[in-house]
Amino acid sequence: MTTPFALVGATVVTGDAAGTVLPDQTVVVGQDGKITAVGPAGDVQIPAGTGTVAGHGRYVLPGLINAHAHLFSDGKPLPSILTSESAEKVVSAFFHSPVGHRVVKGRAKKNILTQLRSGVTTLRSLGDVGYEVVEVRDEIDGGAYPGPRVIASGPLLAATGGHGTPTIALVSDNPWDARRNVRTNLRKGVTAIKIAATGGVTDARAIGEAGRPQMTEEEMAAICEEAHAAGILVAAHAQSKEGITRALRAGVDTIEHGAGMNDEMIELFRANPQSLHGSSALVPTLQACLPLVKLPQTDTGIDDIVRANAEMIYEEMLQGIRDALANDITIGMGTDSALTYVTHYNTWREVDYVSRYGGLTPAQALHAATGANARMLGIDTVTGSIETGKDADLLVVDGDPLADLRALANPAYVVARGLVLDHPEVERFDDLDAQLDSF
Ligand SMILES: [Zn+2]
Structure with a gap:
């Protein structure tokens, strides 16, 4: 069981191959860790007692x-x-x-x-x-x-x-x-x-x-x-x-x-x-x-x-x-x-590489890492997109990933089956990253 919450006012990057983006959306997550509602912030009812997470100025995409x-x-x-x-x-x-x-x-x-x-x-x-x-x-x-x-x-x-x-x-x-x-x-x-x-x-x-x-x-x-x-x-x-x-x-x-x-x-x-x-x-x-x-x-x-x-x-x-x-x-x-x-x-680097070197658009690259992977693995009924009824697997970032995929490198929040990680830290290898940043 997870704590219900609503991410309010974020821009949804749907993860489809066309790069569809929906501004000012609210995503509500229930205690079963599933998405119970998603839509324009003005239209979505947030149930009483549900905590909110500020999404304004942020981008949310499928995990x-x-x-x-x-x-x-x-x-x-x-x-x-x-x-x-x-x-x-x-x-x-x-x-x-x-x-x-x-x-x-x-x-x-x-x-x-x-x-x-x-x-x-x-x-x-x-x-x-x-x-x-x-x-x-x-x-x-x-x-x-x-x-x-x-x-x-x-x-x-x-x-x-x-x-x-x-x-x-x-x-x-x-x-x-x-x-x-x-x-x-x-x-x-x-x-x-x-x-x-x-x-x-x-x-x-x-x-x-x-x-x-x-x-x-x-x-x-x-x-x-x-x-x-x-x-x-x-x-x-x-x-x-x-x-x-x-x-x-x-x-x-x-x-x-x-x-x-x-x-x-x-x-x-x-x-x-x-x-x-x-x-x-x-x-x-x-x-x-x-x-x-x-x-x-x-x-x-x-x-x-x-x-x-x-x-x-x-x-x-x-x-x-x-x-x-x-x-x-x-x-x-x-x-x-x-x-x-x-x-x-550095999973974000793969998304970046298939775009910069492989020739996929940033939207296609994100789609490969979300919706396409979910369908390929036969789990698209539970994850891979931000839809009511699916598990709340979300990645919230501060910059627009479609403009610069590096925005994925430092998540503001990661939500896994409804559980929220707030500004999660990882141990990085700076010398290795410096080499990878050179190309
Ligand atoms: Zn291998």
Whole structure:
């Protein structure tokens, strides 16, 4: 139960793709945490005994949805010594120990709450060490502490030696073992399934390895069938035409990162008979790639292989966004938080990047992060827009985000399922932000 309140006189940024703005609105939130009324301030009746929050001069938009989060790290660049193959094994062994589990769960909780305090009222994790995010989700939903709505994947599903192994993946090398891994995750309470369809940037050991297909269509089809039977969407890390085509044919619902599209891919995105809801969506994550491409290697500390892969993947990702825009394919928003340079308080930067670099208008970028993400994730009946009957997931800011998306960086209020955070503070990494502000 939350305390009923009315936000009075704010400008509503609806979050639709056209950038519709409604000045001088009042939003009333009931004790069940849902929006009970929204409309022109002069018309909306505020029930007696309802406290008010001053909205004059402020902008209220739907709370952000981060459709691609990891939570095992704070996003500060890792020293290269820790990303070598041998160090990875040591880190993985520790993370999977009982002491490591406590550390990883503590980080997940801290990072999830940082995302909340920076305006993320729903997040989907796509690749966890174990089931620590599932546990945090259950604690939030059980009322132990306030938090965002969490959709949790648990460990992602990969082939031997594939992307995400050994730290955040369950391994299989044939369809039936892949099915077993889905069943294991479902039994543990996950509400998302993530596949590593291709190699990735940060753990590639050779130029060109990022994007190389790692799972067969048959394996991914088995995963999709198991997940869809439980009503669960499947996301796939996929960074090449071949990898994405296989994933789409198999029935994957959201393609993470993406690449330039051919006609078959475009067709499958728009109408995918094997997907859960009949179409598939693209979730670009520019924030995971842009700093590695834009900042000098002396700052990022990445080696030539990672740099070359990052450049290749970045160009593909941009082309994927252009092709999605040109062909009316749903574009969602995710940050790939926890990866190097992707902190948990900088979700606004992804919205900014897809606008400045990806070619979306600011309104389209906000829509990707709100209404489009909600529909893509099948939660648009409860969140993603400011409408009567929906959960009060709101972000209140002092500046017009459509004029400058940086206005999202310092929320005046974050409201999550009716619970108000007043001028929430987060721990920032100033040196990292200074680098990110340079491009
Ligand atoms: Zn990721």
